[in-house]
Amino acid sequence: xxPPSGDRDAHLRETHQSRETLLTGGFLEVRRDTVALxxxxxxxxxxxxxxxxxxxxxxxxxxxxxxLVLVRQHRYPIDRVMLEWPAGKREAGEPTIxxxxxxxxxxxxxxxxxxxWAGWIxxxxxxxxxxxxxxxxxxxxxxxxxxxxxxxxxxxxxxLSALQALDARGELTDVKTLIGLxxxxxxxxxxxxxxxxxxxKVCDVA
Amino acid sequence: xxPPSGDRDAHLRETHQSRETLLTGGFLEVRRDTVALxxxxxxxxxxxxxxxxxxxxxxxxxxxxxxLVLVRQHRYPIDRVMLEWPAGKREAGEPTIxxxxxxxxxxxxxxxxxxxWAGWIxxxxxxxxxxxxxxxxxxxxxxxxxxxxxxxxxxxxxxLSALQALDARGELTDVKTLIGLxxxxxxxxxxxxxxxxxxxKVCDVA
Numbered sequence: 163x164x165p166p167s168g169d170r171d172a173h174l175r176e177t178h179q180s181r182e183t184l185l186t187g188g189f190l191e192v193r194r195d196t197v198a199l200x201x202x203x204x205x206x207x208x209x210x211x212x213x214x215x216x217x218x219x220x221x222x223x224x225x226x227x228x229x230l231v232l233v234r235q236h237r238y239p240i241d242r243v244m245l246e247w248p249a250g251k252r253e254a255g256e257p258t259i260x261x262x263x264x265x266x267x268x269x270x271x272x273x274x275x276x277x278x279w280a281g282w283i284x285x286x287x288x289x290x291x292x293x294x295x296x297x298x299x300x301x302x303x304x305x306x307x308x309x310x311x312x313x314x315x316x317x318x319x320x321x322l323s324a325l326q327a328l329d330a331r332g333e334l335t336d337v338k339t340l341i342g343l344x345x346x347x348x349x350x351x352x353x354x355x356x357x358x359x360x361x362x363k364v365c366d367v368a
Numbered sequence: 369x370x371p372p373s374g375d376r377d378a379h380l381r382e383t384h385q386s387r388e389t390l391l392t393g394g395f396l397e398v399r400r401d402t403v404a405l406x407x408x409x410x411x412x413x414x415x416x417x418x419x420x421x422x423x424x425x426x427x428x429x430x431x432x433x434x435x436l437v438l439v440r441q442h443r444y445p446i447d448r449v450m451l452e453w454p455a456g457k458r459e460a461g462e463p464t465i466x467x468x469x470x471x472x473x474x475x476x477x478x479x480x481x482x483x484x485w486a487g488w489i490x491x492x493x494x495x496x497x498x499x500x501x502x503x504x505x506x507x508x509x510x511x512x513x514x515x516x517x518x519x520x521x522x523x524x525x526x527x528l529s530a531l532q533a534l535d536a537r538g539e540l541t542d543v544k545t546l547i548g549l550x551x552x553x554x555x556x557x558x559x560x561x562x563x564x565x566x567x568x569k570v571c572d573v574a
Binding site for chain 1: 377379380381382390391393394395396398400401403405406407409411412413414415416440441442443444445446448449450487488489490491492493494495496497498499518520521522532535536538541542543544546547549550554559560561
């Protein structure tokens with residue numbers, strides 16, 4: 163993690179000096195690294211080591227106001243039932259497209275004939291290494307959901323216009339869901355390119 | 369945290385049973401709660417207790433393609449220099465508007481004459497209690513930045529159209545920044561209401 167010479171961001175960059183594992187929980191792993199600041203002084207950075215996640219934006223039709231597949235799920239740390247895209251953590255080494263197919267199937271029962279890459283997001287870069295890969299999915303075939311043990315999730319099908327109305331009222335607060343909506347609007351209006359490929363031919367980006 | 373009787377989300381809701389503090393770091397506090405699942409079985413939930421944060425979307429002019437004030441900052445957990453709205457953690461009990469004024473001043477040196485509420489977002493509801501309050505700011509007066517000790521941040525002024533171009537190329541990945549852009553576009557095009565108040569009269573929402 164030494165910066166390359168000629169690094170134009172050398173005046174901003176923090177470089178790794180040493181590492182300590184603060185916590186290995188059943189779910190969370192927390193690290194404390196000592197870093198060198200740009201002025202040469204030392205500081206510590208505590209953060210969660212996260213394997214990354216995916217979220218899927220599933221379209222049930224190709225119209226201008228498509229039906230979308232979302233899930234509702236209680237999120238204990240904020241004690242709210244949230245409306246979200248189907249999503250989940252990547253397993254170690256799992257390609258994002260494989261995780262996207264798995265989570266869509268587990269949480270909603272749908273399988274998709276075609277996929278288009280949406281983009282990467284960083285949701286808590288101050289204290290988590292998590293990145294989230296967003297994929298669009300279409301050509302959906304329904305089936306039974308297969309939630310993990312201890313996972314209580316319900317599917318909610320909703321038109322784009324209804325999701326936009328929730329957003330305009332400030333009722334949509336999950337970041338991956340807001341950004342997926344933002345990118346879906348941009349793609350449908352021609353302001354963002356998307357490129358569909360069949361499930362057999364889609365290339366992973368991870 | 370017991371659900372109200374007649375709770376329409378009782379089939380999704382997890383209820384608190386007991387609590388354990390796993391880590392009290394210099395920066396992060398991690399808790400493990402035992403919860404009752406909707407089917408009565410027990411599970412544990414590990415998450416970060418976070419005081420919440422704010423982000424500010426600062427507009428330098430009122431035109432259709434305004435100049436915006438952003439900051440560039442190295443985010444160690446993902447080892448990237450990120451382009452973001454000025455932002456920071458709330459202090460205990462700090463109103464979001466007070467934190468917004470403080471962070472805008474500390475990171476960029478600007479003070480704002482008027483503020484408009486943008487919205488709440490939840491950036492990691494699976495494992496953090498963090499919420500982020502977003503505010504629009506205008507009527508900006510420049511001054512010297514006052515970064516915290518050990519904070520290396522540089523201001524970058526950029527037109528909305530340039531930020532939209534970065535987004536279209538997939539180069540904008542910070543969630544609060546993407547969502548602030550999404551809401552700014554919606555407000556400027558009349559799809560989202562905003563209501564400006566002077567700094568003296570603005571009401572907090574926290």
